[in-house]
Amino acid sequence: MDYIISIIPQMLLGTVDTLRLFFVTIVLSIPLGVVLALGRVSSFKTLRTCISGYVCLLRGTPLMLQLLFVYYGLPFIPVIGIRLDDFPAAIFAFVLNYAAYFCEIFRAGIQSIPKGQYEAAQTLGMNYVQTMRRIVLPQVLKVILPPVSNETITLVKDTSLIYVLAMNDLLRTTRNLVQRDFNIMPFVVAGVFYLIMTMVLTYMFDKLEKKFSVYD
Amino acid sequence: MKKIDARNIIKNFGNLEVLKGIDLEVNEGEVVAVIGPSGSGKSTLLRCLNKLEIINQGTIIIDGETLVDTDAKGEPKYASGEAATKIICKMGMVFQQFNLFPHMTVLENLIEAPVNVQKRDVAEVTKEAEILLEKVGLSDKRDVYPRKLSGGQQQRVAIARALAMKPDIMLFDEPTSSLDPELTGEVLKTMRNLAEDRMTMVVVTHEMGFAREVATKVMFMADGIVQEQGCPEELFTNPKNERLQAFLQKVLH
Numbered sequence: 001m002d003y004i005i006s007i008i009p010q011m012l013l014g015t016v017d018t019l020r021l022f023f024v025t026i027v028l029s030i031p032l033g034v035v036l037a038l039g040r041v042s043s044f045k046t047l048r049t050c051i052s053g054y055v056c057l058l059r060g061t062p063l064m065l066q067l068l069f070v071y072y073g074l075p076f077i078p079v080i081g082i083r084l085d086d087f088p089a090a091i092f093a094f095v096l097n098y099a100a101y102f103c104e105i106f107r108a109g110i111q112s113i114p115k116g117q118y119e120a121a122q123t124l125g126m127n128y129v130q131t132m133r134r135i136v137l138p139q140v141l142k143v144i145l146p147p148v149s150n151e152t153i154t155l156v157k158d159t160s161l162i163y164v165l166a167m168n169d170l171l172r173t174t175r176n177l178v179q180r181d182f183n184i185m186p187f188v189v190a191g192v193f194y195l196i197m198t199m200v201l202t203y204m205f206d207k208l209e210k211k212f213s214v215y216d
Numbered sequence: 217m218k219k220i221d222a223r224n225i226i227k228n229f230g231n232l233e234v235l236k237g238i239d240l241e242v243n244e245g246e247v248v249a250v251i252g253p254s255g256s257g258k259s260t261l262l263r264c265l266n267k268l269e270i271i272n273q274g275t276i277i278i279d280g281e282t283l284v285d286t287d288a289k290g291e292p293k294y295a296s297g298e299a300a301t302k303i304i305c306k307m308g309m310v311f312q313q314f315n316l317f318p319h320m321t322v323l324e325n326l327i328e329a330p331v332n333v334q335k336r337d338v339a340e341v342t343k344e345a346e347i348l349l350e351k352v353g354l355s356d357k358r359d360v361y362p363r364k365l366s367g368g369q370q371q372r373v374a375i376a377r378a379l380a381m382k383p384d385i386m387l388f389d390e391p392t393s394s395l396d397p398e399l400t401g402e403v404l405k406t407m408r409n410l411a412e413d414r415m416t417m418v419v420v421t422h423e424m425g426f427a428r429e430v431a432t433k434v435m436f437m438a439d440g441i442v443q444e445q446g447c448p449e450e451l452f453t454n455p456k457n458e459r460l461q462a463f464l465q466k467v468l469h
């Protein structure tokens with residue numbers, strides 16, 4: 001027990017890095033996903049094709065590969081070759097990757113809204129922005145909550161991939177402790193930490209779903 | 217005064233000619249019932265009037281304002297965005313599937329567009345909405361979500377929602393076709409009241425009783441053409457067109 005208490009401060013420090021990556025990714029990738037989804041259902045064919053290609057590429061290759069590519073590969077690309085620090089590189093890869101997934105979730109959500117809703121809005125004189133903001137997106141929100149919840153929980157766990165960039169997130173801190181102390185207890189504690197994070201998220205999404213179920 | 221003046225409306229879906237040059241004139245206070253077999257183009261005609269369908273050729277003038285005209289090359293030219301919206305807002309539309317906004321309460325459904333599109337005062341619109349709900353007999357449902365209502369109640373809310381925009385004209389696209397038979401009566405009664413208040417109405421319907429008793433003019437469409445039109449009495453008791461005779465034989469017996 002004393003041992004566990006002794007390692008908790010270090011592990012909390014690791015958790016801060018994990019949470020930082022988590023929150024920045026969520027805050028950036030969801031709006032980007034919305035914009036991509038709106039482009040994906042728009043009437044511009046070129047835009048639709050470009051976004052499909054983007055989604056295909058980002059969903060079709062491992063996040064780990066994307067992460068390594070952004071960190072180690074980007075500097076070698078001619079002309080645009082830029083070298084990002086580990087945290088910005090991680091954010092960059094995670095946001096691009098998660099935006100692709102969110103784009104598909106939002107697209108499905110938008111397409112699940114019946115045509116009649118748009119027509120009713122149109123006959124009431126609403127323009128595109130009003131129709132989307134007041135009529136379509138609020139209904140989409142309800143439909144996409146379960147898959148978004150799923151994706152968000154996956155993100156908590158995916159953050160552990162940044163250990164390949166030698167960042168001291170929760171997982172890497174844990175591994176260091178295990179190797180230093182020849183004790184597997186940190187693994188258990190890390191498991192509990194991840195569980196707490198995902199449980200808090202699950203709880204929040206359940207609340208949200210309840211809130212949106214009033215009109216069922 | 218002509219409220220709707222549509223001339224030579226042609227509408228194709230791909231290679232399919234749905235409307236083959238339809239004329240529709242509706243004067244103030246008139247109730248026009250459009251009847252005909254399914255696939256005859258009657259719903260499409262109605263949807264052309266408020267730009268839910270883009271026509272291929274023709275002219276539509278609503279309350280003296282041109283929604284669409286056809287230029288010398290035969291291309292339809294619609295009024296620009298804002299002008300078109302203003303014209304469309306003169307017409308209230310009631311759909312077969314109600315199309316209420318499920319995430320809003322009954323009252324919110326009614327005040328949404330008057331407040332956010334017409335930019336009218338919330339308190340004033342709310343007061344009017346409450347009067348409208350009373351008119352359609354749903355005052356007690358103002359804070360209920362649409363899914364909790366029966367089909368007939370939803371359709372009455374949809375009518376009230378359209379009326380909240382203070383339209384000059386009401387368009388009904390088979391308003392009772394997706395209702396259980398015992399619920400059609402309450403919706404038809406609401407429409408009858410509207411007609412008595414001298415609202416200008418175009419009603420696409422399969423309710424022959426309604427067409428006969430409430431309409432001032434009946435139009436029979438088949439194959440994208442107006443086959444016969446006239447006052448209901450004449451049309452129902454003494455149909456001249458063969459298609460109409462066959463149609464009436466089927467639906468009235």
